[in-house]
Amino acid sequence: MSAGTGSPAGPGGGGLGPVASVEAVFREERGRLLAALARRFGDLDLAEEVTSEAIEAALERWPVDGVPPKPGAWLMTTARRRAVDRLRRDQAYAARLAILQIEAERAGPAPAAGLDDDLPDERLQLFFTCSHPALAAEDRTALTLRCLAGLTMSEVARAFLVPSPTMAKRITRAKKKIREARIPFRAPDVDELPQRLPGVLQVIYSIFTEGYAASEGPLLQRLDLAEEAIRLARILRRLLPAEREVAGLLALMLLVHARRDARTGPGGEPVLLEEQDRGRWERPMIEEGAALATVALTGGPPGPYGVQAAIAALHDEAADVAATDWAQIVALYDVLLALTPSPVVALNRAAAVAMRDGPRAGLALLDELAGEPLLRGHHPYPAARADLLHRLGRHAEAAAAYREALALAGTAPDRALLRRRLREVEHAGS
Incomplete structure (x- = not known):
């Protein structure tokens, strides 16, 4: 946290600015402070307590006195003083922490006292x-x-x-x-x-x-x-910064989170990918995620998060479902399945195959997964089967699969969507 993060406050200086921005600063700063104190004292409980006390003290003092030139150092000094006071009052606790601290020092040097320099470690x-x-x-x-x-x-x-x-x-x-x-x-x-x-x-x-x-x-x-x-x-x-799978994970989350506003309707009901208004997807987030995905896939064999990010990027960059490069998505799922064999990955691959080769091909793959224990309580599995059965005109079987998914779904919006799809397939079969 730099000295300029908050308003220059102090009497006549405009205060700390909006409460929300101050809370955001402390939310970011809390992790840095807690980490440094935990490393110093070797005890998370003590570190949490004095971190909270230091932030409370800042919320009381800074609107009156102004933000100090080195806010992180101020917080660290305050927290350390509170910790020392606590240890003076509880000698048994202090003795236990002394042992932990000796062990921590053997593991490496103690951190610097201030937090205003970049101390990522x-x-x-x-x-x-x-x-x-x-x-x-x-x-x-x-x-x-x-x-x-x-x-x-x-x-x-x-x-x-x-x-x-x-x-x-x-x-x-x-x-x-x-x-x-x-x-x-x-x-x-x-x-x-x-x-x-x-x-x-x-x-x-x-x-x-x-x-x-x-x-x-x-x-x-x-x-x-x-x-x-x-x-x-x-x-x-x-x-x-050199770990490509860290870039891959961040890329994957950004590319998926960019669709958040289009994933639910006015009443909170789910909106399926093919029905989403892609104009509501957050393009700057997609661009950032796509750039990180490129980093994740460059310079060596791909990792699972990088591959998943590449799949998400193909979805995000397509104008609509029909224009999506399903062949490439299936190929990426093949890579992912080799890296992390999983029934859930196989389920997602089957759905992509259905988009590339038709519902009959996808259903055949789903049926091969029927005995997987991990999918028995996973409502997307019977829901995916129901969708493909519906597309094949096998309405009675689709209705049974939708009922199975409905019994497994955990959220009210998922259940509402499945009820709607069940009514549609029942009507189609009547």
Whole structure:
């Protein structure tokens, strides 16, 4: 955060500006501060507490005194003082942290005191700490949302569709695991990065996926989660500019998120790709995503996120569904299936084959996937079958498949769409 991020405030200086912009600054700054404090003290609970206290102090003092010349250093100094005060009051806690700090110092040098210079490494360390493979998958995502995205406990709980006390226990469990397993607050060594980075990317993509297509609830999209995932990917891209899969993940999310306004109708109902008003797609975001996809696919073998970004770019750059290069999309799905064999990838490939070769070819591929356990509770599978059966005029079978999808769908908008499609196929078959 530079000195010019906020208004030059102070008495007569116009204050800090709109509250929303101040909150945005602190949302960005919080991750940097929390990461540096966690690295310094080796304890996430203490780092979270004093980070919050420092930001609260800034919200009280800066509108009166003005934004300091080095806001990040001011926040760090304030937070460190609060931490020292806390440790003086609790000697047992201080002794435990002293042990953690000795271990942290063995792992690498302590960070600098201020935050106004570009200090990406602390946030990188926190990324990899929150996404450590020793933590359960759900705990990794929850901890990333809480610590790096800065969501409140209730917001994280809402993202997982669980009560706040349940989420609090889950995050407490993750922090306890970090302490007990002595997981260091450091970025992995160069030789560790290839094994550890995919886990970090998967956590961010999991956040985005829940934002793009909510698993349950009244809304099809959780735009707040999708945008937080993009923000986290932008940070990671700045920290690891040479990692092509980081560029690929950011590209994929931008290319998909660019369609957000066209994906729902006035009542929140889903609008299928072939029915979307492509004039509502965000072109600057598409252009940025396409450029990043090129970066992801240049300079070596492609990775899964780069390939998925290339598929998304082909969709975004087509004038309509008919003009889409389905042959190239199928070829890219072939590459993706070789990289990450998955029933869901095979399902998406079958849908693309149906667009290239006709519904009968696509249905044959879908029928081959009928025994896949991972697709049994996945409502897009019976919905895709229903669509192809409808296109083939097999209306009774299509209606049965739509009913199966309806029983599995988790969100109200998805259920509304499936009911509409079911009525259409029932009417066609009557």
